[in-house]
Amino acid sequence: MTGQPLPGFRDFYPEEHRALRGIFAAWREASRRSGFAEYEGPELESLDLYTEKSGDEIVGQIYHFRDKGDREVALRPELTPTLARMVAARHRHYRKPIKWFSIPRLFRYERPQRGRQREHFQWNCDMVGEKSAAAEAELIGTLVLGLSLLGLGPSDVVVKVSDRGWWDRFLEGHGVKENQKAEVFKVLDKLEDATEDEWNKKLGSLAGPVRQALGAKDAHSSGLEEVRQGVAALGYAEWFEVDLRVVRGLAYYTGVVFEVHDRAGKFRAVAGGGRYDALLKKFGGEDLPAAGFGMGDAVLAELLAEKKLVPAEVPAPGIFVVAELAQRPLALQLVGSLRRAGQVVDYDPGHGKWAKQLELAEAKGARWALLAGREAAQGKLTVKELATRKQGEIGYEAGPGGAISLVPGVGEWPKVIAS
Amino acid sequence: MTGQPLPGFRDFYPEEHRALRGIFAAWREASRRSGFAEYEGPELESLDLYTEKSGDEIVGQIYHFRDKGDREVALRPELTPTLARMVAARHRHYRKPIKWFSIPRLFRYERPQRGRQREHFQWNCDMVGEKSAAAEAELIGTLVLGLSLLGLGPSDVVVKVSDRGWWDRFLEGHGVKENQKAEVFKVLDKLEDATEDEWNKKLGSLAGPVRQALGAKDAHSSGLEEVRQGVAALGYAEWFEVDLRVVRGLAYYTGVVFEVHDRAGKFRAVAGGGRYDALLKKFGGEDLPAAGFGMGDAVLAELLAEKKLVPAEVPAPGIFVVAELAQRPLALQLVGSLRRAGQVVDYDPGHGKWAKQLELAEAKGARWALLAGREAAQGKLTVKELATRKQGEIGYEAGPGGAISLVPGVGEWPKVIAS
Known part of the structure; x- marks a missing residue:
């Protein structure tokens, strides 16, 4: 073959x-x-x-x-x-x-x-x-x-x-x-x-x-x-x-x-x-x-x-969700909810270690990493812009049927990430 | 066959x-x-x-x-x-x-x-x-x-x-x-x-x-x-x-x-x-x-x-240009310029009579008719919303290379038509 x-x-x-x-x-x-x-x-x-x-x-x-x-x-x-x-x-x-x-x-x-x-x-x-x-x-x-x-x-x-x-x-x-x-x-x-x-x-x-x-x-x-x-x-x-x-x-x-x-x-x-x-x-x-x-x-x-005019509309994920093992269900809820809200979202289905997930986020060309670490239990996530390494804190709320939404009001990040 | x-x-x-x-x-x-x-x-x-x-x-x-x-x-x-x-x-x-x-x-x-x-x-x-x-x-x-x-x-x-x-x-x-x-x-x-x-x-x-x-x-x-x-x-x-x-x-x-x-x-x-x-x-x-x-x-x-969910995204022209015979060149300039500016524009290529052009505009489902009549020589056009029959006056300017642009400032119509 x-x-x-x-x-x-x-x-x-x-x-x-x-x-x-x-x-x-x-x-x-x-x-x-x-x-x-x-x-x-x-x-x-x-x-x-x-x-x-x-x-x-x-x-x-x-x-x-x-x-x-x-x-x-x-x-x-x-x-x-x-x-x-x-x-x-x-x-x-x-x-x-x-x-x-x-x-x-x-x-x-x-x-x-x-x-x-x-x-x-x-x-x-x-x-x-x-x-x-x-x-x-x-x-x-x-x-x-x-x-x-x-x-x-x-x-x-x-x-x-x-x-x-x-x-x-x-x-x-x-x-x-x-x-x-x-x-x-x-x-x-x-x-x-x-x-x-x-x-x-x-x-x-x-x-x-x-x-x-x-x-x-x-x-x-x-x-x-x-x-x-x-x-x-x-x-x-x-x-x-x-x-x-x-x-x-x-x-x-x-x-x-x-x-x-x-x-x-x-x-x-x-x-x-x-x-x-x-x-x-x-x-x-x-x-x-x-x-x-x-x-x-x-x-x-x-x-x-x-003429060097080949159109290069590279479809990279906007948000890549990175999670500790304990936060895996939350991570999937975030993925599903953000996609339904219109965002392009990806994650590591093999659920590798934290650093490997971040590396995959970069390899996929994602703009934002949304990090669900230890503080996720307190309703807090970290948002990181991968190109600049700038990061900030962001809140989330669980709605009906397990839908998760990012919380405006915890700084400018929710607005920025949705842009 | x-x-x-x-x-x-x-x-x-x-x-x-x-x-x-x-x-x-x-x-x-x-x-x-x-x-x-x-x-x-x-x-x-x-x-x-x-x-x-x-x-x-x-x-x-x-x-x-x-x-x-x-x-x-x-x-x-x-x-x-x-x-x-x-x-x-x-x-x-x-x-x-x-x-x-x-x-x-x-x-x-x-x-x-x-x-x-x-x-x-x-x-x-x-x-x-x-x-x-x-x-x-x-x-x-x-x-x-x-x-x-x-x-x-x-x-x-x-x-x-x-x-x-x-x-x-x-x-x-x-x-x-x-x-x-x-x-x-x-x-x-x-x-x-x-x-x-x-x-x-x-x-x-x-x-x-x-x-x-x-x-x-x-x-x-x-x-x-x-x-x-x-x-x-x-x-x-x-x-x-x-x-x-x-x-x-x-x-x-x-x-x-x-x-x-x-x-x-x-x-x-x-x-x-x-x-x-x-x-x-x-x-x-x-x-x-x-x-x-x-x-x-x-x-x-x-x-x-x-389930009556057949998607019906009907592509109708936004603007249909209607022109008197004497304004035919202007009409084509408008058509070309507005299309280059991103608008969906159509017209009657057979250049029928005024009423026939308007009828074709309606048959094609256009939202606006842009009318180039006698006053076009004075830089004035009429805009008509076909569904409501509302109409207003609009100006135009010829730019370099024959490009025509609608003139803001003559009422709200240029803004409305571009929406």
Whole structure:
């Protein structure tokens, strides 16, 4: 039996989980402030939910198998098809625009590498029922708020925005047929480091016009310009950049698309999204416009680590109860009562010697030690602030049902310890 | 394409997700107050992690398949084997006792029924490295705290506690061989509604002694008595009951075991756990004592619904910005600025007419409407409390970079709206 998880999967020990929770907290807070409501779907779905609607790349990487009921099932590689399924089934219950978010766990079978795991978490925000560019602006504003809550700024990351609709018109204008477009998008998606020769080879007669289009710095389409204005009005002009090279791999995008990248270009995309107006109808729902984004935890965590912004909300006990053997029952009463009153309280269940209990209090990072020694029989405890070694006396009273409360009035300690 | 999830799987629309988040919040808060640190493992593990260490019942219900790398993998049916694997790999880094909790998603292929889904969430708390009964008391105290944070009391639920160690000794004393014990435990586990004839048929000569043992109301073993005292000292005597019929199905339990049931006996067990001292060693780790429990979300949610205790933390926007068309840029600046200041703010992205925007504000359950009408050009906004229709005037100022702040000093409204 190996002690390791499967390749591409991660164990989150408490230290690592703390960082993950910090990321989730920022995602939830940005969603909440922006008026998105949380939802969640199943992690296992019918395989056919993905095979027709997603891109080839994703479908080739799906974990799928035949279950004991002979169904072809898949561990979800993305949440958008589930969202489309759920909205199609119940959208009449909801006032438009529907603004929903989720933090799903997703699965892809691909070669594990830096920032790419076989299992990861992803923040998803989607707006359904809003056709105007306000949807994209709202989504970009929300993801930027999330990044800024983690301490990132516009000098760290940039939202690169493009328009698949503009590309559609451009390619049609240059005689590219509908069934060839996906291939061109795939080439454009990988163009970053290509040489001039490779450009000519891959794009042929399109190389010149494409190069010219990419060189222009204006917004190219009215949709893109409206998104730019909306994002600027929300206060995020510095985070925004038009970059037509962004085309996104997924088959279902129809309009404005965007990616978040670190400014230095050291990492993969931190987030990506766009408009997918045709998807809901494909799922048998009404013809509802929609847009959304996904932001994974893995690349983001790497970027935060590089910027020394890993959230370190260390959960240490506020109070650690230390007791002589004779005071053990009192100690447990204190532990139970203080926890019920909302405090974070720990103690040594092995009930070691006095010094060992104090040592465990320090090892656990407790702020206060609450000491039940000989004078506990007279209703007195000692409170010690472990970092400063300052200490003072404190009283306690037994209430009904064995509940213990610390007594105010014996100096400032009860107030301090409750702070 | 069906709009439904696979059989046994659940969609959590925002209303349902709210209830789930309420349960998670109580689980996390009880864990935190009790000094447990959060961790998480992968959802896909090697199948052999379960085949040897868990009970037959679980193994028969595992979702398992061969992945593209030809590995036999399983969607985790429980978290304890992952915990054992993780602790075995790194336990030297951690001061004992290790107190960890998690809220994993788990999978079982079984016939879906009330309170039993193929996918569910489960609160897991475990203590590793503590051999005394203080571990079980601490675990029971923590789960009771979690239930009480959800509004449940000792008249709603009871923790039934038993001792597999006592049963081991009892069965050995009556000549039951080691390899027959599992079968007897299985019979005991299903004895609840059996008639006298069925008792005699299933237990044979053991029927009399077992009946006598079950009838006795004292604690039977010193371990059980210590747990009882610890739970009572923590303040939860009323929640505690010795019931030797509780034996738990899992193969790895070695000592005290417990289950949480609703008092009326209408539902399946809400939670279950116990001591599993031999498991860590089986995973190649040191010989560390351990105990833990799991509490699923499905039965708990049913019980909470019956007791009308479904947590309803409805996330509605605090402020809804309503604007005339000419004030649209100002409205977006307000939205962005107020969100950055921590407020929950929404608006109508479709920018409907004034009355339609107000109607959407009410439909979304917003507390305040912030109105940017004709007087906005003079630095004035109107604030309206939607429930009471009370309204007042408020000023605003543009700061650097387009940030807008509400101006205190124009009456009490800025203070009220920020509350």
